[in-house]
Amino acid sequence: MVVNSLSLPLTMFTALANRADLLMALTDRSGRIQWVNGALAKRAGITAELLIGKKFFYVLTSNAQINIQQAYIREQLLKGESFKFELFYLSQQQKEHCLLVDGQPIHNAEGITSQYAIMANDITLRKLAEKDLEQTRQRLKRLVESVKLVPWEADAITHQFTYVGPQAIDLFGYELEEWYEPEFWYSHIHPEDLLQVLKYHQVTSTEQDDYIVEYRLLTADGKWVWVKDIVNVVRTQKEITQLLGFIIDISDAYRQAAQRKQIELSLQEALSKLEQANQDLETRVHQRTIALSKEKEKLEKTLQQLQQAQSQLIQSEKMSSLGQLVAGVAHEINNPVNFIYGNLNPATEYVEDLLYLLQCYQQHYPNPTSTLQAEIEEIDLDFIIDDLPRLLSSMKVGANRIREIVLSLRTFSRLDEAEVKEVNIHDGIDSTLMILQNRLKPKTGYAQIQVIQKYGQLPLVECYAGQLNQVFMNILVNAIDALEEHDQKRSPQEIIENPSQITICTEFREGEKEIQSGEESYTPNSASSIVIRIIDNGPGITEAVCNRLFDPFFTTKSIGKGTGLGLSISYQIIVERHQGQLECYSTPGHTEFAIMIPQQQIKTKV
Known part of the structure; x- marks a missing residue:
């Protein structure tokens, strides 16, 4: 119900009428203007006196690009009912604008519509925002569809595809319509792999938010190809509502692995023969x-x-x-x-x-x-x-x-910092922690891991920023893995009394100074150095394991969870690329990785 504007308190009505962004008018039953505010007169480019008696909707649509609302407005005026529509028009500066026009009937004492109160808001910015969001959505869609993998969406219950990327046509040969058929997915999975896929989709999806499963898929030309399916589980109020994922063709990777295995067997056979020959020659x-x-x-x-x-x-x-x-x-x-x-x-x-x-x-x-x-x-x-x-x-x-x-x-x-550049070390650590927030916060089966940052006053440091961030990522991920595994073996009371923590300390060392950690110590170069310590209160590392931490391919994790390359590459980044040192000290309840790099990189002569 619209209240007659003439009965509004004068101060309130004046405040509305004086708003520059609100166009107001009072018309008779046929839509002829009886009163307008200054904003409407300014927008129309005519004085308020000259607008009196003119048809309201003719004034607004005089320079509109497309006029499709006239019949609708006439019909509402005849009925004495409200109307609302969007109007696009060109301003005097030839810029496109959009108004949201709202007309409400004013009834006389007999309940008959005698006048109309009309207000119009400029919604140009909202329309531009909607257009920009749609363009962004299309750009993201083109970005996803340009990569060499197949994005998909599927129903959480029937596992029937509801969307499949066009890349599927080139990679597997089927037309997109075939993918949407019921049971298409499972009917094209190798029978030996189907039980495993069903287990992941029906059991693992209820326990995890995302998972990866590998299986063989039948192509349109009758070939079985190995694929990797990266699946994300969408939940609404803890109920699984949708599955999202990417299918990647990894057949080439499997063939390369088989070739590498054959090369290794051939090499082992050659070494065995060489050892036999050595034994025969040893006597002579x-x-x-x-x-x-x-x-x-x-x-x-x-x-x-x-x-x-x-x-x-x-x-x-x-x-x-x-x-x-x-x-x-x-x-x-x-x-x-x-x-x-x-x-x-x-x-x-x-x-x-x-x-x-x-x-x-x-x-x-x-x-x-x-x-x-x-x-x-x-x-x-x-x-x-x-x-x-x-x-x-x-x-x-x-x-x-x-x-x-x-x-x-x-x-x-840090794609723009592939070469040596002065950077803020703390920014790199903070960005790494931000990326790892999902691993640090509490979730089903794991307690929250507290991060304590004890930052010293550091100058800008010359380094390979992207590679140094990779070192922070490798060490922090290993610490998180160790703490999560340790918490699985502890009771809730033990976790409350001694929560899992990662402490990150930074300090600036100038000249020859010794860095102490427990019973171990080492001395940096004579130049000024930056020291970063990453400490966790996990179960600790045995001496035998600690001595091999930086060896290539050495890992204590189960198959599929570690390659044994993270700390080895981190060691080379610190020692070879930055002329620094990377050490590990561990006792039960305390594991520390100490990183030392010079503030300025040593220039080598070519």
Whole structure:
């Protein structure tokens, strides 16, 4: 119900009429203007006196690009009912604008519509925001569909595909319509692998938010190819509502693994024959045997170096690809988030103004009609007034959180810092912790891991920032894995009394100074150095394991959970790339990784 504007308190009506962004008019039953505010006259480019008597909707649509609302408005005027529509038009500066026009009937004492109160709001910015969000969605869709994998969505109960990326046509040969058929998924999985896939989809999905399963898939030309399925479980109020994922063709990787296995078997056979030959020659030519032994050692050392170099190259390529993907996604997310974040403050102000106006109405009209009172109770007006500001505040907190995460992703990837550059070490540590927040916070089966940051005053440090972030990531992930495994063996009371903690300490050392840690110590170079200590209160590492931590391919984790390359590559990054030191000291309840790098890299002569 619209209250007659003539009966409004003068101060309130004047405040509304003087708003520059609110176009107001009072018309007769046929839509002829009887009164307009200054904002409408300014928007029309005619004085208020000249607008009197003109058809309201002709004034607004005189320079509209498309006029499709005339019949609708005439019909509503004839019925004496309200109308509401969006109007696009060109301003005098030839810029496109959009108005949301709202007309409400005013009834006389007999209940007959005698006049119309019309208000129009400029919603151009909202329309531009909707257009920008749609463009962003299309860009993200093109980004996903351009990569060499198949994105998909499926029903959580029937496991029937509801979306399959167009890459499936090139990779597997089936038309997209075939993928949407019932039972298509399971009917094309190798019978030997089907039980495993069913177990993951029906059992593992209830326990985990994401998982990876490998199986053989039948292509359109009748071939079985190995694929890796990366699945994300979508839940709503703890109920599984959807499955999302990516299917990746890994047949080439399986073939390469088989070839490598064959090469290893051939190499082992060759070494066995060489040892037999050495035994035969040992009785006849002792010196020759010694020479062959030395050649053998060189060959094994060279083979180990080649394997290590190959693994490092693969790891470097993975990190480079990950950095590019992270930076690309962060860039795509950053623009719409900034747009949303920038509009939250004015949106909050508008809401506060509207709530204040509503309070004024309630003060001046404390006894609404029964119809209006019923509507107020129906929508629970008091709850909306109380909850709407909190809702906007939560949206602002969420948008700010996304901006922080995007900044951390960009800082961690550091694609523009592939060479030596002065950086803030603390920024790299913080970005790594931000990425690992999901591992640190409490979740089903695991307690929260506390992170204590004891940062010293550090100058800018010359280093390979992206590689140094990789070192922080490797060490922190190992610490988290150890603490989670340790907590699984402890009772809830023990966890409360001694919660899992990771302490990160940084300090600046100038000149020759000894760094102490427990019973161990080492001395840095004579130049100024930066020391980073990452300490956890887990079960500790035995001396035998500690002595082999930095060996290539050495791992204490179960098959499939570790390659034994993380700490080996970290050691080379610190020692070889930064001329620093990486040490590990461990006792029960205390494991510490001490990183020391010079503040400035030593320049080598070419």
